[in-house]
Amino acid sequence: MIDFDLPADVRDVRARVAAFIDDVILPAEKEIGTRPFFGLVAELQKVARERGLWCPFVPVEYGGMGLGHLANAVVQVEVGRSFSHLAAWAMNCMGPQDATMLTLIEHGTEEQKQRYLIPLVNGDIRVCFAMTERAAGADATGMQTAAVQKGSSWVLNGEKWFTSGASISQLALVMAKTDPDAPRHEQYTTFLVELPDPGFEILRNIPVMGEHDGPSYGDEVTMGHAEVRINDLVVPDENILGGRGRGFAMGQHRLGYGRLRHGMWSIAKAQAALDMATARACERVTFGQRVADRQGVQWMLSDCAEKLYMTRLMVLHLAYKMEKGLDLRVENSIAKTYIANMLIDVIDTAMQIHGSLGYTHDLPLAAWLSEARMNRIVDGPDEVHRWTVGRSVVRAFEKAGTTASAAGGDLF
Known part of the structure; x- marks a missing residue:
């Protein structure tokens, strides 16, 4: 049933x-x-x-x-x-x-x-996640930050890029290479690092697209995406999270939930944008006719509704698979790219229906679009997830003579 x-x-x-x-x-x-x-x-x-x-x-x-x-x-x-x-x-x-x-x-x-x-x-402390590096980008196995064991501690050296929230955190999860000769996905380890620490130097918060388009938070830094220099950072052995050589697995574990959370929040924002677009279309009259009564505009709204419907089903299915402890790696990658693009498309449509007003900061749409664009990059860019899904499609066919298992085939 x-x-x-x-x-x-x-x-x-x-x-x-x-x-x-x-x-x-x-x-x-x-x-x-x-x-x-x-x-x-x-x-x-x-x-x-x-x-x-x-x-x-x-x-x-x-x-x-x-x-x-x-x-x-x-x-x-x-x-x-x-x-x-x-x-x-x-x-x-x-x-x-x-x-x-x-x-x-x-x-x-x-x-x-x-x-x-x-x-x-x-709520007594806040945490940041230091994985990404400028040179490695989306390739988590290309990290060069190194950790060398000295007695009962490790000494870390390297750099991190886009460590979100570092400026306001008292704890960091830092990924570093501990076993360069191990298999590629077993070379890295995650360390719990207490902040502030002179070995974890925040060089700056990186300016990003649209960061001044949203609400002003006053003088406090509420998030920021830090560029960090790691220089002779000493971390005790007991601060390894999940075991030596398990850093890549730890990173994927936490990123998996982050992708889902982005999807859940995107539903709310896309729904609000569609509501705004429809309200504007209903109230605006051009050439003697409501904009909402024009077939072309109705098609635009229909496309948005279709994408929101698909997104809701994706999130419900992922939640179901998580409840059952089932493997959802392929579905999570499909949903991550689909939902990120869905949100951009719906907000952009809302801006288009609002006309020049939608492009101004009298409405929140321009700021929303700037923030939404980030979703196609964070937690793995579209191209990496599509690559993952594509490989799964090929493997499924080679194994069973059908691609069904990589395309939601477990549903029916």
Whole structure:
């Protein structure tokens, strides 16, 4: 039996999160830029805790709500309605916090969980993820940052690029090459690094497309994408996460959830853009006719609705596979590229229907489009995911004489 009804408990938690977004978060977004951002976040986090809306995906024993994958997917779509990400900050499910918590839960030692996971869940510290390097780009196995063992510690040297959130973090996950002679995917290890540390030098926050198009957060740095120099950074052996040579696997574990989270939030933003586009088409009259009554415009809206429908089905299917513990690597790559392009297309269509108004900063569409463009690069560029899927298609055919297993064939 195929059942798309949400269980009662999932509907209940969705309603509670939606009410929190509508009653608390959206009004608070008007205060951004008028006061210290993290002071506002602290107040909202207190309310979220009081309402039992804290770290949705974290097990209860570590201080979270203990939601399953389906419930969390539904909740994250609601969280995505806060386009300043204020809801995610308030509920302590902001990236890269969220994926790192999940990785620590799955692969951390008990000591690491007590020392790092619990403070992350409590909101006492923030974390960044230092994997990408300028020279390696999307090839995670091309990293050159090296770690050399000296006694019971490791000494790291190299550079990192686009370490999001480094400027505001007290903890970093740093990937470095520990075993250059091992098989390619077993050469790297992930280290837990406490910040600040003189060996982890933040050179600058890299200017990015559209970063001044969104809301102003005042003088505080709320995220930033840091360029980092790692120079004789000493890390104790007990701060290895997941085991020596398991760095690539750790990276893929946390990136997997990040790709899903981007998809969940993209649904909310695309829906808002489609709503804006349709409202504009209904209210605007040209040449004696509503824009909404023109077939060409209806086709544009239809295309957007089709893509949003497909996106919702993808996210639900991925949540189902996660609930069942099934392999979703191919589906995750398909969804990652599809949803990233879906969001760009829907926002661009909304801008087009708004005409010149859509291109101005009187509306949020221009800022949304700038941010959405990032999704085709972060957590693996489109081309790498399409390459992954393409190889899976070939392998499926070579193994079974059909490509079905690489194209959702397990559904029917």
